[in-house]
Amino acid sequence: MTNQTNRPATPLLDRIGSPADLKALTDRELRQAADELRADTIWAVSRTGGHLGAGLGVVELTVALHAVFDTPRDKLIWDVSHQCYPHKILTGRRDRMLTLRQKDGLSGFTKRSESPYDPFGAAHSSTSISAALGFAMGRELGAPGVGDAIAVIGDGALSGGMAYEALNHAGHLKKRLIVILNDNEMSIAPPVGAMSSYLSRLYAGAPFQEFKAAAKGAVGFLPPPLQEGARRAKEMLKGLAVGGTLFEELGFSYVGPIDGHDMDSLLQILRTVKVRATGPILIHAITQKGKGFRPAEGRSDKGHATAKFDMITGEQSKAPSNAPSYTKVFAQNLIKEAEHDDRIVAITAAMPDGTGLNLFAERFPKRCFDVGIAEQHGVTFCAGLAAAGMKPFAAIYSTFLQRGYDQVVHDVALQNLPVRFAIDRAGLVGADGATHAGSFDVAYLSNLPNFTVMAAADEAELCHMVATAAAHDAGPIAFRFPRGEGVGVEMPERGQPLEIGKGRMIHEGERVAILSFGARLGEVRAACEALRARGIDPTIADARFSKPLDRDLILRLAAEHESLITIEEGAVGGFGSHVAQLLAQEGVFDTGLRFRSMVLPDAFIDQGGPRDMYASAGLNAEDIEAQVLRLCDVEVIGKRA
Ligand SMILES: Cc1ncc(C[n+]2csc(CCOP(=O)(O)OP(=O)(O)O)c2C)c(N)n1
Ligand SMILES: CC(=O)[C@@H](O)[C@H](O)COP(=O)(O)O
Numbered sequence: 001m002t003n004q005t006n007r008p009a010t011p012l013l014d015r016i017g018s019p020a021d022l023k024a025l026t027d028r029e030l031r032q033a034a035d036e037l038r039a040d041t042i043w044a045v046s047r048t049g050g051h052l053g054a055g056l057g058v059v060e061l062t063v064a065l066h067a068v069f070d071t072p073r074d075k076l077i078w079d080v081s082h083q084c085y086p087h088k089i090l091t092g093r094r095d096r097m098l099t100l101r102q103k104d105g106l107s108g109f110t111k112r113s114e115s116p117y118d119p120f121g122a123a124h125s126s127t128s129i130s131a132a133l134g135f136a137m138g139r140e141l142g143a144p145g146v147g148d149a150i151a152v153i154g155d156g157a158l159s160g161g162m163a164y165e166a167l168n169h170a171g172h173l174k175k176r177l178i179v180i181l182n183d184n185e186m187s188i189a190p191p192v193g194a195m196s197s198y199l200s201r202l203y204a205g206a207p208f209q210e211f212k213a214a215a216k217g218a219v220g221f222l223p224p225p226l227q228e229g230a231r232r233a234k235e236m237l238k239g240l241a242v243g244g245t246l247f248e249e250l251g252f253s254y255v256g257p258i259d260g261h262d263m264d265s266l267l268q269i270l271r272t273v274k275v276r277a278t279g280p281i282l283i284h285a286i287t288q289k290g291k292g293f294r295p296a297e298g299r300s301d302k303g304h305a306t307a308k309f310d311m312i313t314g315e316q317s318k319a320p321s322n323a324p325s326y327t328k329v330f331a332q333n334l335i336k337e338a339e340h341d342d343r344i345v346a347i348t349a350a351m352p353d354g355t356g357l358n359l360f361a362e363r364f365p366k367r368c369f370d371v372g373i374a375e376q377h378g379v380t381f382c383a384g385l386a387a388a389g390m391k392p393f394a395a396i397y398s399t400f401l402q403r404g405y406d407q408v409v410h411d412v413a414l415q416n417l418p419v420r421f422a423i424d425r426a427g428l429v430g431a432d433g434a435t436h437a438g439s440f441d442v443a444y445l446s447n448l449p450n451f452t453v454m455a456a457a458d459e460a461e462l463c464h465m466v467a468t469a470a471a472h473d474a475g476p477i478a479f480r481f482p483r484g485e486g487v488g489v490e491m492p493e494r495g496q497p498l499e500i501g502k503g504r505m506i507h508e509g510e511r512v513a514i515l516s517f518g519a520r521l522g523e524v525r526a527a528c529e530a531l532r533a534r535g536i537d538p539t540i541a542d543a544r545f546s547k548p549l550d551r552d553l554i555l556r557l558a559a560e561h562e563s564l565i566t567i568e569e570g571a572v573g574g575f576g577s578h579v580a581q582l583l584a585q586e587g588v589f590d591t592g593l594r595f596r597s598m599v600l601p602d603a604f605i606d607q608g609g610p611r612d613m614y615a616s617a618g619l620n621a622e623d624i625e626a627q628v629l630r631l632c633d634v635e636v637i638g639k640r641a
């Protein structure tokens with residue numbers, strides 16, 4: 001391993017090549033292994049950056065689960081899987097931890113192709129119980145090589161509707177399934193909702209699992225030393241009316257709450273569960289996000305995600321910024337609009353900081369709603385708000401809006417309700433990789449009747465698009481913008497509503513026209529500058545809208561140029577496809593126009609720097625330049641492409 005500076009000594013961990021090695025350790029040694037694993041995780045993430053707090057909170061759980069269960073035969077499924085770094089260290093990937101989240105390196109999430117110890121990939125939340133139930137049922141049906149199915153799900157992820165669908169089904173099937181609720185009273189932000197309060201009530205004032213287990217008849221799942229206490233507790237509870245937990249009502253045995261950092265309790269309970277569980281069982285573990293790294297524990301997000309940092313002070317090394325982030329520009333402009341219109345409200349699905357709505361909430365606390373990790377509900381909640389005459393802005397990352405697609409179609413588009421979708425993280429996002437890429441929204445929105453779809457070419461355009469959305473009452477409207485900084489253009493004091501369905505001409509050139517949709521415009525400009533040095537001067541236009549299309553602009557570009565190229569940060573089926581459809585319908589191809597559509601390839605692109613990712617997608621300035629040259633060269637030698 002390279003770069004060993006300040007690496008903590010980990011003599012015991014150094015002996016662990018795979019989870020099988022944990023089985024030879026005493027319980028005392030397992031405690032030591034956990035301490036070393038925590039230190040090694042902090043050290044690795046200090047060098048790579050990434051998701052830190054969640055992993056630190058499950059160090060003891062990770063060691064205990066791998067020590068007790070027989071992975072990879074037993075299927076250990078981490079929800080979201082942003083907490084999987086300690087698991088990766090224990091499962092044969094320790095020597096690659098410094099490649100985490102980088103090009104050709106380890107993914108920041110579990111990934112089936114990466115290791116047999118990752119039986120199910122994740123990064124979007126609330127899927128683990130469904131997947132584990134699938135494994136459990138496969139086992140029951142005789143699938144080879146499948147042992148126990150264990151889902152580890154956080155309290156934040158438990159706000160996602162899918163988790164309840166899975167609990168409901170598991171309670172019905174009654175097959176052996178182990179769910180560990182990792183309750184750290186945190187999502188990325190502090191969790192919201194009645195379920196979160198319910199979980200707190202489950203352990204507030206009831207510090208001993210003996211009491212809970214005794215009351216709920218789950219004494220048998222406690223290890224023998226605790227059973228005695230539970231029996232005594234049961235005596236004390238005689239005559240006390242205690243209802244079942246929600247989980248029990250759904251058909252699960254409930255064990256907890258237990259201290260998820262107490263290795264002895266964890267080992268005892270997991271060993272007992274392993275021997276005795278017959279049907280579905282939920283173990284409620286209380287943990288602390290960021291545990292054991294004081295700077296993370298002290299942060300409001302408990303060290304959820306971090307840049308590279310100093311291991312002593314926790315200070316993060318962030319690159320200086322040259323322009324405000326698109327996210328911030330969106331939030332600031334929404335605040336401006338909301339100051340003029342008290343019908344504007346804003347909705348986030350558990351991403352207040354990521355979407356900038358924390359700023360909106362500070363200014364308008366009563367007009368901002370965090371619905372939890374509940375994109376489906378969030379979208380329909382917005383539809384209801386719009387039906388009531390409000391102007392809801394649903395600020396959701398492109399990748400997470402996928403969760404709410406039927407709601408977008410059925411509740412919003414079909415009823416033509418003016419919900420405003422602020423779609424952040426459009427295009428490739430970098431270190432989070434394929435799971436978080438905002439590749440599909442243009443395609444999945446531009447095909448919907450009633451929708452208006454825009455993409456911002458830069459931060460000034462974003463200001464105008466926020467204003468456009470605020471003014472647009474005729475139906476649903478979406479605007480997308482990328483992760484990260486803007487390009488540094490001057491911004492208007494306040495955005496001006498754009499004419500719906502009208503693009504703009506950037507530069508009038510000749511022979512080749514490039515029609516850009518969204519933030520690749522900077523790359524188009526750079527390509528054209530290089531091309532001009534070669535004597536080729538393409539026309540550049542910014543489409544602004546993928547729906548409705550600017551027919552006049554497109555047909556004019558097609559009529560006045562030999563070749564037309566569209567470019568977008570999205571998958572096939574989006575803007576370029578709609579332009580092609582228009583050109584075909586209008587018979588423009590019959591006239592010999594050469595048309596090229598530059599889109600994301602039909603592949604999931606692994607993590608890397610955004611520039612690298614766009615290079616592998618073929619959407620950087622060099623690729624645009626090459627595309628133009630190819631078109632011109634073809635003509636030079638007199639052939640039609
Ligand atoms: C569908 C979906 N929406 C939003 C997110 C963004 N997200 C990632 S982790 C996280 C918080 C998860 O909280 P919890 O499950 O309690 O895990 P913790 O980080 O507390 O360990 C959120 C909101 C996501 N991954 N998936
Ligand atoms: C795991 C997860 O889904 C989030 O933590 C995500 O990584 C945040 O991404 P941003 O850094 O783009 O907000």
Ligand SMILES: [Mg+2]
Binds near residue numbers: 154155182183187
């Ligand atoms: Mg949590």
